[in-house]
Amino acid sequence: MTQAIVVKGLRKKFGQREVLHGLDFAVEPGTVFGVIGPNGAGKTTTMRCLLDIIRPSGGSISVLGEDPRQGGTALRRRIGYLPGELHLENRTTGRRMLEHFAAISGPVDERHVNDLADRLQLDLDRQTRKLSKGNKQKLGLLQAFMHKPELLVLDEPTSGLDPLVQQVFHAMVREAVDGGATVFLSSHVLSEVQQAADAVAILRDGDIVTVSTVEALRTAAVRQLRFNSIGTKAHDVGALLARVPGVAKVAVRELPADGHASGTVEATATLSGHIQPLVQELARLHLTELVLEEPDLEEAVLTLYTGGEAPPSTGNTQRATQQPEGAHRA
Numbered sequence: 001m002t003q004a005i006v007v008k009g010l011r012k013k014f015g016q017r018e019v020l021h022g023l024d025f026a027v028e029p030g031t032v033f034g035v036i037g038p039n040g041a042g043k044t045t046t047m048r049c050l051l052d053i054i055r056p057s058g059g060s061i062s063v064l065g066e067d068p069r070q071g072g073t074a075l076r077r078r079i080g081y082l083p084g085e086l087h088l089e090n091r092t093t094g095r096r097m098l099e100h101f102a103a104i105s106g107p108v109d110e111r112h113v114n115d116l117a118d119r120l121q122l123d124l125d126r127q128t129r130k131l132s133k134g135n136k137q138k139l140g141l142l143q144a145f146m147h148k149p150e151l152l153v154l155d156e157p158t159s160g161l162d163p164l165v166q167q168v169f170h171a172m173v174r175e176a177v178d179g180g181a182t183v184f185l186s187s188h189v190l191s192e193v194q195q196a197a198d199a200v201a202i203l204r205d206g207d208i209v210t211v212s213t214v215e216a217l218r219t220a221a222v223r224q225l226r227f228n229s230i231g232t233k234a235h236d237v238g239a240l241l242a243r244v245p246g247v248a249k250v251a252v253r254e255l256p257a258d259g260h261a262s263g264t265v266e267a268t269a270t271l272s273g274h275i276q277p278l279v280q281e282l283a284r285l286h287l288t289e290l291v292l293e294e295p296d297l298e299e300a301v302l303t304l305y306t307g308g309e310a311p312p313s314t315g316n317t318q319r320a321t322q323q324p325e326g327a328h329r330a
């Protein structure tokens with residue numbers, strides 16, 4: 001099947017300043033692809049190129065099998081777009097505004113619009129100028145989803161939404177994907193995309209640092225490990241931990257007898273990578289306590305933003321994108 005989006009060597013200059021330095025990525029149809037990166041990384045610029053709102057300075061783009069520069073209105077109708085900053089006409093209602101968008105985007109089932117408005121708890125008959133930031137965002141989402149497009153391009157879709165409405169949004173994304181649509185969304189925080197995305201591209205200063213699954217990020221992230229064991233010398237526990245791949249910062253000590261079984265050894269360490277080798281080694285010990293914390297994915301991504309080592313890319317991703325050659329820059 002044709003990939004929903006293929007981007008090769010995408011460059012964009014504003015004046016003399018290049019802000020996208022040759023992006024490569026591909027998005028499989030029927031998947032959710034998240035782009036995360038700090039402010040100014042180039043997420044919005046990439047999306048605008050996909051929609052032919054701005055023209056690339058180099059490279060090639062294919063969206064739903066077409067060059068956006070050639071696709072015109074027919075291609076645009078197949079796409080639902082939520083811009084980062086939605087400009088609303090002030091003297092109108094949400095409903096009027098949606099009618100105006102529907103005239104551009106093609107036939108829209110009114111019952112579907114009302115259903116989405118109900119789920120998002122959005123009053124379509126209010127004046128748009130009276131809408132709060134969150135309600136404006138809901139209106140933006142509604143205009144992106146209402147014509148059931150094949151591709152949704154969503155710039156920071158959960159921005160300004162409260163947690164309950166974010167859940168509604170995630171359900172809408174799942175339903176769209178179940179119906180065969182592809183979703184390309186951006187965020188500056190991982191927690192917003194990790195729930196929805198099959199694959200995540202991390203963008204930093206106009207370069208893709210890595211394309212990875214959330215699962216791969218989780219595996220690469222650092223977890224804190226702490227356990228107590230009895231019947232083994234501290235030295236032996238230290239030696240055992242040293243054999244486990246991905247274990248670092250090992251500290252072992254024998255605890256004083258008060259409050260603990262005599263000969264209790266406390267160990268702390270960090271683990272990055274797979275858990276199984278650690279579990280195998282720990283099975284040799286007599287543990288009385290064990291804590292392996294959830295990995296801090298935000299921390300893992302921050303490391304990538306600031307120039308740390310990239311996690312393994314998704315050569316093995318089934319539903320999501322392949323790692324295109326040249327896209328990996330550690």
Ligand SMILES: Nc1ncnc2c1ncn2[C@@H]1O[C@H](COP(=O)(O)OP(=O)(O)OP(=O)(O)O)[C@@H](O)[C@H]1O
Pocket residue numbers: 014019037038039040041042043044045046084188
């Ligand atoms: N029209 C423009 N003219 C000049 N520079 C621009 C223009 N649009 C974007 N830029 C610059 O391009 C870079 C990337 O901006 P972009 O808006 O794509 O980043 P972003 O990742 O979407 O960030 P944010 O989360 O803040 O929206 C920034 O340095 C920005 O200042």
